Amino acid sequence: xxxxxxxxxLTMTCALALPALAQEKPVAGAVAExxxxxxxxxxxxxxxxxxxxxxxxxQEFVEKSGVTLLNDGPTxxxxxxxxxxxxNVTWDVVDTADLPPYIHCGTLFQKLDLSKLDVSKIPPGxxxxxxxxxxxxxxxxxYKNETYKDNPPxxxxxxxxxxxxxGTRAIDGxxxxxxGLIEQAVKAAGGDPxxxxxxxxxxxIQKLRDLGPDTIYWKTGAESQQLAESGEADMIMMWxxxxxxxxxNGAAYTPVWQDWLVVMDQMTIPVGVKDTDAAYALLNxxxxxxxxxxLTEKTSxxxxxxxAKPKVDEATAAFLTSTPERIAQGYQQNIPFWxxxxxxxxxxxxxxxxxx
Amino acid sequence: MRxxxxxxxxxxxxxxxLLVLAYPLAIVVWRSFTDPAVGFDNYVWFFQSAVNRxxxxxxxxxxxxxxxxxxxxxxxxxxxxTIVGKNVRLVLILxxxxxxxxxxxxxxLAWVILLQDSGVINSILRGLGLSPVKLIRTLPxxxxxxxxxxxxxxxxxxxxxxxxxxxxxLQAARxxxxxPWRAFLQIYVPLSLPGVYAGVIIVFILSLGFYITxxxxxxxxxxxxxxxxQNQVLxxxxxxxxxxxxxxxxxxxxxxxxxxxxxxxxxxSSTRREA
Numbered sequence: 001x002x003x004x005x006x007x008x009x010l011t012m013t014c015a016l017a018l019p020a021l022a023q024e025k026p027v028a029g030a031v032a033e034x035x036x037x038x039x040x041x042x043x044x045x046x047x048x049x050x051x052x053x054x055x056x057x058x059q060e061f062v063e064k065s066g067v068t069l070l071n072d073g074p075t076x077x078x079x080x081x082x083x084x085x086x087x088n089v090t091w092d093v094v095d096t097a098d099l100p101p102y103i104h105c106g107t108l109f110q111k112l113d114l115s116k117l118d119v120s121k122i123p124p125g126x127x128x129x130x131x132x133x134x135x136x137x138x139x140x141x142x143y144k145n146e147t148y149k150d151n152p153p154x155x156x157x158x159x160x161x162x163x164x165x166x167g168t169r170a171i172d173g174x175x176x177x178x179x180g181l182i183e184q185a186v187k188a189a190g191g192d193p194x195x196x197x198x199x200x201x202x203x204x205i206q207k208l209r210d211l212g213p214d215t216i217y218w219k220t221g222a223e224s225q226q227l228a229e230s231g232e233a234d235m236i237m238m239w240x241x242x243x244x245x246x247x248x249n250g251a252a253y254t255p256v257w258q259d260w261l262v263v264m265d266q267m268t269i270p271v272g273v274k275d276t277d278a279a280y281a282l283l284n285x286x287x288x289x290x291x292x293x294x295l296t297e298k299t300s301x302x303x304x305x306x307x308a309k310p311k312v313d314e315a316t317a318a319f320l321t322s323t324p325e326r327i328a329q330g331y332q333q334n335i336p337f338w339x340x341x342x343x344x345x346x347x348x349x350x351x352x353x354x355x356x
Numbered sequence: 357m358r359x360x361x362x363x364x365x366x367x368x369x370x371x372x373x374l375l376v377l378a379y380p381l382a383i384v385v386w387r388s389f390t391d392p393a394v395g396f397d398n399y400v401w402f403f404q405s406a407v408n409r410x411x412x413x414x415x416x417x418x419x420x421x422x423x424x425x426x427x428x429x430x431x432x433x434x435x436x437x438t439i440v441g442k443n444v445r446l447v448l449i450l451x452x453x454x455x456x457x458x459x460x461x462x463x464x465l466a467w468v469i470l471l472q473d474s475g476v477i478n479s480i481l482r483g484l485g486l487s488p489v490k491l492i493r494t495l496p497x498x499x500x501x502x503x504x505x506x507x508x509x510x511x512x513x514x515x516x517x518x519x520x521x522x523x524x525x526l527q528a529a530r531x532x533x534x535x536p537w538r539a540f541l542q543i544y545v546p547l548s549l550p551g552v553y554a555g556v557i558i559v560f561i562l563s564l565g566f567y568i569t570x571x572x573x574x575x576x577x578x579x580x581x582x583x584x585x586q587n588q589v590l591x592x593x594x595x596x597x598x599x600x601x602x603x604x605x606x607x608x609x610x611x612x613x614x615x616x617x618x619x620x621x622x623x624x625s626s627t628r629r630e631a
Contacts, residue, residue, distance in 0.1 A: 078590045350587045355576035356407040
């Protein structure tokens, strides 16, 4: 009898403990019904079709949890710094470019407590100390079919060789230095990107400068797309989303996938948000399989949940970067190096972009 | 000749300016001397950098070009507005104002379509059998785009002064034997100068701070200081350095105006005597 009671007690304890355990181990995409009723979260991203897609991906989260989701943007790290400095943070979850969460980890962005998130389905190597990926995309080399015909460029090394491959180049000059491209330029200059030092940055930048005065530095994604659609440049460094749209709109360009530069947007929680747990709940829902499928279907960006099977048309599928073949061809910049040397790189990059 | 009257009428404007201009400006200046450390570090950094010096100089050169081209376009336009009939004048005014109602980005992108290598202008040139010209991502391209954006700020002050000029003065000069061009140059032009000065100062100062047009129409060689400020403030979060750059631009502008102002005043008073 005693044993029976003991067994019963044990069973009860287990039964009681299980839900508690389940709560502790979150599942990506799972949302607790009515858990955030009366609460408000402000989600900040880059606007346009991208943020609309993200909101669509969070629709189920909003309906189930009962949270009121506000949208703001575009993301400016300077604005976030102003909020954190003033001790009045109104941005709860912020989508950023790939480096800021590493550069400002712990100062502007919270170190993430991974017991509150299910990161098991995120592609390997993409979870940072202060960030999870928001989506993946690539930077590809697009060349003009008419210019190169039978002898097209095959890699960034060809992009950087104006003697063998004459023609106008267009480079992403929209903001921060492009670490991946500088690494490729260092390689073209005879250096070893794997063993780069801060002094090599200038070597790489000089290689880009040597591309000549006709080189175009585009300022916005729309501008890069416009360059392709009007045929202004012979080789264009483009974001995959823009490249796909340009091709859909009739630009006669072909992507080069060898060493395409892996890029990701990041999801972060700023330091000093009012309800950290609510922010974690949003992130966890965002990482879910269905959310990521919706995101890709709406935006054509690559999902960051390995189980996601989005239904997309052929043109979009051609530019997704999550297939095994693409993953094998991708080139990942040396994030720790660029985080450490961000100021130097940015200074030199800005000099390059202002014609010096 | 000091203006008298109820000075307090200016109070609302002064209050707004103090709140949204003077106060933030004071913070910028303060930061430029204190962030990240107290002292002149940010200014030393600014002038030690060859990039900054080149771009500062370029900013003033571009502003001067835009001012000059605007003046050349605006003066005859404003004059035409004073001598045509009512309906034509309405059309001319609309032509000046309509671009005002469009967003700067839209206007600039329209220029991209016109100026680019495969754009409208070069297609026409090619169609005529002429060789295409490089316009986009060059300094002339930037000057063309900025001039169009800023033209109203030159035309309107000149027009408002010209409208008040008594044309009988010209008739008087003619009746005293002056040839038409002489009457125009010696009577009309000096009388219109206050409007010219106002337009020149407004356009020049606005040009100095231009950002989006040079960024989209220009190349690396036409980057202006505002782009570098943007990089420091938004990307590197060096607000002290960004502030120092702003202060340098502001002080340089003041110095230039201080040099120009006495010249203008002198000429102005001499025209009064002639008039």
